[in-house]
Structure formats: structure tokens, C-alpha cells
Amino acid sequence: MAFAHFAFAQNSIAIRGSANPRAPISIAGKKSMIAGTENGIFEAWIFPYQICHGFQLFYQNKEAVIPIPLAGLAQNIEVRPEATTITFSHPLFTISETIFAPVDLPALVALLEVDSHQDLTLIASFFPDMEPMWPAGLGGQYAFWDDKNKAYVISESRRLRNAFIGTPNARPLSAPLAHELNQSPNQFAFDCKRHDGRTQTFPIVITADFAKRDSARALYEKLLAGYAEQLEKTRRCYQRVREEFLSIETPEEKINLAFEWAKVALSKGFINNPDLGAGMVAGFGPSGASQRPGFGWFFGGDCFINSFAMVGYGDFTTVRESFRFLQKRQRDDGKMMHELTQAAALIEWFKDFPYGYIHGDTTPYYLVAFWNYLLASGDVDFLRESWPSLKKAYTWSRSTDTDGDGLMENTKAGLGASELGSLREASGVDIFLGSVGVQAWKAMSEMANWMGEKKTAEEAARWHQTGLAALEKKFWNNEKQIYNFSITQQGHANPEVTAWDAFPMTLRQLDEAHTQIMLERLASSEISTDWGSRMLSNKSGAYEPLAYNNGAVWPFLTGYNLWALFNYGRSTAGLQMLRNMAEWTFVDARGYMPEVVSGEYFRPLDTSVPHQLFSSFGYAVGVIRGLLGLEMRSAVGQLAGSPVLRFTPHFPPNWEDVRIRNIRVGKSVFDLHYERNLGGITLKVTRAEGPMCTIEFAPQLEAGADVEQTASLSLKTEKNAKLQLSVFEGTWIELPREPLQIGQRSQQLRLLSERLEEDRFVFVCEGVGGRSYDMIFHSPNEVTSVSGGELLSSENADIIRLQFTGVAGEYERREVAVKVEK
Incomplete structure (x- = not known):
């Protein structure tokens, strides 16, 4: 049985291209998600359960003796906020599979549009699961064929948790076991008759309910009849994100488009769990054998970080409700939750597992993020409602400063900038935890002032000033001319150069002259690659390009770096980094940004989550607070x-x-x-x-x-x-722009600093040995000479060529001086 064909609505921010069978796809709604690859193979989740994995389609016609995977025929892909369409091409047929997660239903839909020159049989194949999210477990799962609804039912011994997967007129090809799941996939087939020039639509629907089988069945039937309405509802939801919140129109379309997708990526993180309620998760990706779909559970710190982007583009409602979700999980002593699995209703999460409150930075970031929300939204009612929670968070945060220097301590608070590896070891206080704590005292002072609690306001203001002084005194390493990463438990400096230095720079907490010195390091090849900022300097003995905390590139840290560069007037370097970061929107999981990337090559780590929310935060906040400079x-x-x-x-x-x-x-x-x-x-x-x-x-x-x-x-x-x-007009330079390609090393020219001295424009840059770069020099005055480069005059602009003759493939530094007529 084919359904009437309907035209899909066009979407102005759709991303199109050739399908890459290795590239990930992410399709998420508020109650469900799909993680897979661009060849159409995926796993399906209806929160908080994995319904199936290894879902894929096969075809069989008179030329095919056995079923053949459609995955090998994936030709093109179109990614839209509401749906993803994969087109499979064969000399005798074309099939387009449009997959979407209805925005507020516990369901998933794949719509197959089939245009075939001959009769064709399609086969859906999958491994049933009905497994809860990590670290919960469930036994007694089984599956059976429901011939009335033409669907497999996946259930468990108590029959409370049930999922339906099927399509009208399907017939089963598998014989499930009575009391356990098969080791081989479940399969059902349906026939597509020849219809030259006419497209037929075949819906495959996945639904679930975790209380009653009849409810799952009713939703299955409802969605078969109303999938077109649900797709349109989902499209309108993301259209509102595009049209009601901040949008930009610059001369560079990729910057604009990447910003729209950053909004989509962040908005999809607000999910609704049937047991726990609605809140922000951290990201979506395949679970493999782990039962952990990326970071598809609730993280307090990620929420507070991401809120800076969401507040910036105006989504006050989602931020407020996400904060409420976390306030309900605040510990009695005031500490805020770090993470919560979506399967927490099935286990004693906070009692039996150590992860719930393991981070120390989450609680002061709560105070900072709340103040940022209040500044933009003016939501005084929520401030009054939240005041007891905020006071508890402040009291707990202050209790972790045992020596009275105004800096929170990792030994008392918990994890901060680093979760593992050498950077974490022996940290007494790291620069991120120290900085966010100092900003929390300022936030509390301002909020207490508004609430009329003068004593608290004055106390917090004093701690803010004390902490600022200690941050500069303890972390600036005058001998090495760097900011230390941390102060050890023994009070010694840990003089590692990290991208975390950018965080206090976004808040303007550090000495101006020292900040400018460090920004030159952060912009250099020591920290910056063509695709973002390494967490740790590649000159460190602990550097490892694949290490999570010791050298890999983090897009979210790149966002702080971007913000800091723009904050301190380094707009040329900031814009180059922003342009490069935008590329992630189009090269991996299209529309989304990966969690973590190699420190040496333009490629995500194999363990990277492809749709990581705080990576999209990094880009969005770089646009809002950096490029636009909006406060x-x-x-x-x-x-x-x-x-x-x-x-x-x-x-x-x-x-x-x-x-x-x-x-x-x-x-x-x-x-x-x-x-x-x-x-x-x-x-x-x-x-x-x-x-x-x-x-x-x-x-x-x-x-x-x-x-x-x-x-x-x-x-x-x-x-x-x-x-x-x-x-x-003043004087400025345009850096050469080079496209990024997966697998390449850093190649681009880096601008570290620039200054104007009477009749000379002087800049310090880095280039790769064995390469030359042409930059455009703009000045209202005529160029008379160039030191460190070659002047190539053209009719419309002055071109300066820089030739680097050092070791091939390695960056070298150079100062260039361009002299102009007065």
C-alpha cells in the first residue's frame, strides 16, 4: 500500500551534497533521536530507551537474486532542521528516504519516495533492543510480529515498555524467538509496484510508550495517518527558531548559515524525558555498544555554558526552563548537578554513581550564567523565585576557598578545566575554576544588590576584588611570560600553556598588558590550528593530539578564544578563526559541530560526538559576543x-x-x-x-x-x-583564505599581532616553511617599502608576498614592516 505523494516544503538553510557513507547524521526531537551515517544505517532512540540499532534498507528486484543493501547506493543528502533526506540511485529506480523526529512525540518516521521502472521489493532490517540508557539495565526483552498493525512489537517481561516498528502491507521475514531477542536482525518486506514517472510514498513508523502497549499502538496508528501533519509541525517549530530569534546577514553566506544552524543545534538539545521532565542535554551521537548516545543526557555545566549563546540570540524561555530543571537537582548543601543520565528513574543515580556532582565549576558557573540571563531578559520574577537556590550555590562555592584568597580550589570543589590526564593531576586550583569563581562573586554581588541584601552584596564584592588580585598574582608567571594553567596542591606553578587562558580574557579579569602577550600565544600555531584551538600547547611534553584534555582541539574552547581575540581588538585573527570554525557546519555531521578534533589533522576523533551542543555554543558566542560585540x-x-x-x-x-x-x-x-x-x-x-x-x-x-x-x-x-x-579609512590587511579539507594539516598564515607606528604598519605572523602567502594591504597612503616581504603592486590593491624558507611543514615566525608615505 503506497500513500499519496506530497511535496516537501523548501527550506532556505538546507545543506545539500553528495552522500558520504562515513559521515554521521543527527536527527533529534524533544522525545526521540536517530544517530547514523549518510548511507541510511542508523540506531533509533525514544528517550530514554534505545529501540533498535543497525536499521537499514535492502532492495530486491528480478535482477537481484538476494536482497542487496541500499546503503551502497546512497548518492545525495539534504539536511534540513526538520528532516534529513538521503537519495539512493540505481539505473532502474530512485528512492528518497526522508527521516524525521516529530518534534514533541515519542516517535520516529522514515518516508520512502519510490520511483521505479519495475516492480521492487524493499526490506527493512534492524536489531531490536528496548535497552535503557547507560548505566541502567533491563532484562526479558523479546519481539513479535503484530499482523493486524503490520509491525514488529518490541517489549519486555512486564509488558510495560513497548515499541512498534512497521509499515502498512508489510510481511514479516523473521521468526522472533518467544522469550528473548534474536541474534539475527528482524526484517519485514513490502512491495513497490512499477509506476513510471510517478513517485509513491511508503512510511515506516517507530513509536513507543513505556507504560501501556495500547498507547504505543494508538500512536503508531495515529502517526501513519498523520505523518504529513507532524512533519509540517516540526518544520514550523524550527522555522520559529530561525525567524523569532537573532539572525545575521553579513556579506559572507557561510558565516550566516553556520549561525542559523548553531541555533538549530542548540535548540534541539532541550528534550523532554517521560520520567525526569524537560531540560538540556549535551549532545547526540551513536552509542555503539555503550548505551550512551553521545552525550544525550543532562549536564549542568554544559547547560550553563550554552546559555550564553542562547541568551545572546534571545531564547530566554528555554534557558529559564533548563535552569529550573537543574535547580530541582541542586544538592542540599548548594552544589549544582554535573550530570544526570536519562535512565535515572530506573536506578539510584546520585547514590550509587560518583558522577552526579563531580565537577566543581558547575556551581559558580550557575551564578554567572544566571546573572547573564537576568541582564538580558530582565526576568525579576525568576530571580525572586530562584534566590534561595542562588544563595545556597554561593555559600557552597565560597566554602571551597579555604585560604581566603578569593579562589575556589579543585581539592574542595571538584573537577574544573581538566577531567583526566596530566593537567588534572595535583591541581590545587586551575585557571578556569579560579576565574569562574571570581566572576561568580561579582554576579552574586550584583544580584544581592538588586534583591536588597546589602550585606551579602558588599561581602561578595569584596571577595570579587580579592579574587581578581589573587588570579593575577598567582597565575601570571613573569619568568616565562605566560599564565600558568594551575597552582598545585603544594602551591607550585604548573606552567602549561592552554586555551583555558582565554576564559578569563572574555571577562576582562586579567592585566591588559599580560593579556596581550598571551593572546599572541593563543593565536599562534602553538595553540591554534586552522580548525580551532588545542586545549594544550603542542610544545608541551604532555602534548598528544588525540588526548581528550592534552592536545585535541575543542570547538567550545575555540569559542572563548574567538571571543577574547575580538574583545581585545584582534579582529583580523578573530575573523579568520570564525570563518574556519564555520566550516565544521558543512563537513562532518552536516548542520552540527563535533565535540573534539585531532590536534594535528582536520578530522574529528573517532570517539567524538558529532552533534555536541557546546561546540555550537563556541561558534554562536563567537558571532554574538565577538564579531557583533553585542551586550x-x-x-x-x-x-x-x-x-x-x-x-x-x-x-x-x-x-x-x-x-x-x-x-x-x-x-x-x-x-x-x-x-x-x-x-x-x-x-x-x-x-x-x-x-x-x-x-x-x-x-x-x-x-x-x-x-x-x-x-x-x-x-x-x-x-x-x-x-x-x-x-x-585606516590601514588593514586581508589574510589569504584557504579552504579546509578533511585530513589536512594546518597550512594557513597566522596573524599574531599588528600595530601602526607613524609611517609604518608592523605585524607579526607565522607561516609554514616551504610556502608563500599573498596578502592584500589596504592603506590610504602609498606603500614605499616592505621589510620581511615583497611588494607586488596591482591596479586595485597592494599585494604583499611572504615567502617562508624554513623547515618544510613547520611554522616559523616573522615580523613584517610596511612603510607608507605620511
Whole structure:
């Protein structure tokens, strides 16, 4: 039985390409997910159970004596937020398989559109499971064929947990055992009659219920009749994410598209577990034999980290409800939960397993993330509701500072920047835990001030100042001119260079001069690859490019690095890193970003989770807080008066037109339109809804750019407003842009620093030995000479060629000075 064909809605952010049988796919809704590969083989989960694994399709026609896997015919793929379509191509037929997770149903659907020149039989094959998520277990699973519903039923001894997998007019090819699962796959077949030029649709539906078999059956029947409606509902859900929250339109389409997908990736992390409720998980990926689908369970720290991106693009509701979920699991002494399996209702998770509260940074990050949420949203009702929880979290966090220096200690709090390996060993306090604790004291001071608790506010403010001083004094290593990674339990410095230094830089906690020194290290090949930031310097004796905490590249840490580079005016290096990071959206699990990547080659680790939320956070926050320089301060954040939106864009001078839509500050929503031409910069502000707001506009311009007015201006918007700045062009460089390819080593030119000295523009860079690079030099004045490079003048621009003659494949540093006429 074929169903009537219907046209799938077009999606403007769809990603299309040739199918790669090794590349992962991620398809997730609020109650279910699929993890598989682009050849159509997948495992299916309806939270918190794995329903089956090894699902794939076979075909058989008169030319095929035995069933042949469709996986070998995967030709093209189209990934949309609501669904993924894989097209299988054969000389006698074309089959498109569209897989989606209904956004709020415990179900999964595969729609097969078949166009065949001859009669064709399709066979669905899978291994049934009905296994709960790690570390819970269940016995007595079995499966049987329900001929009335043309579906296999997977159940267990008590018959409470039931799943249906089938399609109308199917016939069973397997004979399941009575009281246990087969070691061979379950299979069912259905026939597709020849229909030249006409496409037929065959739905395969997977549903489950974990209380009643009849409920699973009813949903199965309902979805067979209404799958088109559910697909459209799912499409509209993600369309709202695109249209209601912040979006950007820059001259670079990949930057725009990657940002839209970062929003999708993060929004998919808010799931609804039938036993535990709704909250944020950390990521999705295949479980293999582990029963752990990526990081598809609840993580407190990941939620608080990701909230900075989600608050930035305006999804206040999801952030608030995610915080509520975690508040319910706060320990009596105030410590916040680190992780919670989705199968926690089946076991004594917090009693029998050590992972629930193992991290120390989660609790102070809760205070920091809550304050950030409050600043942007103005949600004072939630502050009042949460105040007892916040006070407990503050009290616990302060209790982990035993020597009164204002820094939390790993020995009392728990894990921080490193979970394993040499960086973790002997840490008394690492720079991340110390920094987030210091920021937590500031957050608590501000929130207590608003709540009218003056004594707490003053105490927390004092601890903030004490902690700031200790952070700089204890972590700056004057001899090595670096920030130490940690202070050991014996009080000694651990002088490893890590990407974690960027975190306090995003908060402007460190000395300005020392920060600039370290940013040069972070931008160099020592930490930065073409695809992101290594956690540990490749010059360290502990460096290992595949080690989780000792050398692999983390996109989420890259986000902090990006933010810090833009924060301190290193826009050229920041933009290069942002462009490179955007590429992850299109090369692995399309639309999503991997958890962790090799420190030596542009390729995810085999153990990497392909859809990791905090990786998408890294890109999104790099756009919002870095490239755009947006900071929202609601009326609560100002403590009085109107909301303030600070807009500090770091755009290259040749970006003539940038539009930013749906910026949310409290209850106000704004659009910004930035234009730059020879006459200067124009900013147009449109207020779509909500009260008036002060816009502070402080564009970060290239070296030597002359601005007639002050660069930081304020204006009160009524409905529309316009601001103009007269700007005379300064001096800047465009780095050569090179595409990234899976498997390659770092090759790109790195810009470490730049400065303008009267009639000279001086920059320090790194290039690979045996290579040359051509960069474009822009200046309002004529170039007279170049030291460290060769001037290649062209009609429209000055080209500077840098030739590196050192050891082939190794980076070398060079200072280049370009002299111009005064």
C-alpha cells in the first residue's frame, strides 16, 4: 500500500551534497533521536530507551537474486532542521528516504519516495533492543510480529515498555524467538509496484510508550495517518527558531548559515524525558555498544555554558526552563548537578554513581550564567523565585576557598578545566575554576544588590576584588611570560600553556598588558590550528593530539578564544578563526559541530560526538559576543532606567552592509542595519516591539582610522533612529583564505599581532616553511617599502608576498614592516 505523494516544503538553510557513507547524521526531537551515517544505517532512540540499532534498507528486484543493501547506493543528502533526506540511485529506480523526529512525540518516521521502472521489493532490517540508557539495565526483552498493525512489537517481561516498528502491507521475514531477542536482525518486506514517472510514498513508523502497549499502538496508528501533519509541525517549530530569534546577514553566506544552524543545534538539545521532565542535554551521537548516545543526557555545566549563546540570540524561555530543571537537582548543601543520565528513574543515580556532582565549576558557573540571563531578559520574577537556590550555590562555592584568597580550589570543589590526564593531576586550583569563581562573586554581588541584601552584596564584592588580585598574582608567571594553567596542591606553578587562558580574557579579569602577550600565544600555531584551538600547547611534553584534555582541539574552547581575540581588538585573527570554525557546519555531521578534533589533522576523533551542543555554543558566542560585540543590559541590569544595548562590531572595512534582526533586550526587540562606505558608517535602528532602549554604538575600526566624532555614542530610540559617523579609512590587511579539507594539516598564515607606528604598519605572523602567502594591504597612503616581504603592486590593491624558507611543514615566525608615505 503506497500513500499519496506530497511535496516537501523548501527550506532556505538546507545543506545539500553528495552522500558520504562515513559521515554521521543527527536527527533529534524533544522525545526521540536517530544517530547514523549518510548511507541510511542508523540506531533509533525514544528517550530514554534505545529501540533498535543497525536499521537499514535492502532492495530486491528480478535482477537481484538476494536482497542487496541500499546503503551502497546512497548518492545525495539534504539536511534540513526538520528532516534529513538521503537519495539512493540505481539505473532502474530512485528512492528518497526522508527521516524525521516529530518534534514533541515519542516517535520516529522514515518516508520512502519510490520511483521505479519495475516492480521492487524493499526490506527493512534492524536489531531490536528496548535497552535503557547507560548505566541502567533491563532484562526479558523479546519481539513479535503484530499482523493486524503490520509491525514488529518490541517489549519486555512486564509488558510495560513497548515499541512498534512497521509499515502498512508489510510481511514479516523473521521468526522472533518467544522469550528473548534474536541474534539475527528482524526484517519485514513490502512491495513497490512499477509506476513510471510517478513517485509513491511508503512510511515506516517507530513509536513507543513505556507504560501501556495500547498507547504505543494508538500512536503508531495515529502517526501513519498523520505523518504529513507532524512533519509540517516540526518544520514550523524550527522555522520559529530561525525567524523569532537573532539572525545575521553579513556579506559572507557561510558565516550566516553556520549561525542559523548553531541555533538549530542548540535548540534541539532541550528534550523532554517521560520520567525526569524537560531540560538540556549535551549532545547526540551513536552509542555503539555503550548505551550512551553521545552525550544525550543532562549536564549542568554544559547547560550553563550554552546559555550564553542562547541568551545572546534571545531564547530566554528555554534557558529559564533548563535552569529550573537543574535547580530541582541542586544538592542540599548548594552544589549544582554535573550530570544526570536519562535512565535515572530506573536506578539510584546520585547514590550509587560518583558522577552526579563531580565537577566543581558547575556551581559558580550557575551564578554567572544566571546573572547573564537576568541582564538580558530582565526576568525579576525568576530571580525572586530562584534566590534561595542562588544563595545556597554561593555559600557552597565560597566554602571551597579555604585560604581566603578569593579562589575556589579543585581539592574542595571538584573537577574544573581538566577531567583526566596530566593537567588534572595535583591541581590545587586551575585557571578556569579560579576565574569562574571570581566572576561568580561579582554576579552574586550584583544580584544581592538588586534583591536588597546589602550585606551579602558588599561581602561578595569584596571577595570579587580579592579574587581578581589573587588570579593575577598567582597565575601570571613573569619568568616565562605566560599564565600558568594551575597552582598545585603544594602551591607550585604548573606552567602549561592552554586555551583555558582565554576564559578569563572574555571577562576582562586579567592585566591588559599580560593579556596581550598571551593572546599572541593563543593565536599562534602553538595553540591554534586552522580548525580551532588545542586545549594544550603542542610544545608541551604532555602534548598528544588525540588526548581528550592534552592536545585535541575543542570547538567550545575555540569559542572563548574567538571571543577574547575580538574583545581585545584582534579582529583580523578573530575573523579568520570564525570563518574556519564555520566550516565544521558543512563537513562532518552536516548542520552540527563535533565535540573534539585531532590536534594535528582536520578530522574529528573517532570517539567524538558529532552533534555536541557546546561546540555550537563556541561558534554562536563567537558571532554574538565577538564579531557583533553585542551586550544586552535590561532595566534590571541597569538597576534603574531604560535597557541598554551595547553594539561594538568588529567588521572588516570592506563589509559594506550588515543586518542584524531580532535582538532581544528585556521585552524590547530591535533590528540593526550597519552600512559603511567612503563617507563613513551609518547605523539604522528599528524597534519592533517593547520599551525604548539606549543603543551604545562603538564600532571597532582598523588601525589609524580617523573618526570625527567620539566612537561611543548613545541614542534613545522611539520607533526608528539613525546614526552617522564620519570615518576616514585606516590601514588593514586581508589574510589569504584557504579552504579546509578533511585530513589536512594546518597550512594557513597566522596573524599574531599588528600595530601602526607613524609611517609604518608592523605585524607579526607565522607561516609554514616551504610556502608563500599573498596578502592584500589596504592603506590610504602609498606603500614605499616592505621589510620581511615583497611588494607586488596591482591596479586595485597592494599585494604583499611572504615567502617562508624554513623547515618544510613547520611554522616559523616573522615580523613584517610596511612603510607608507605620511
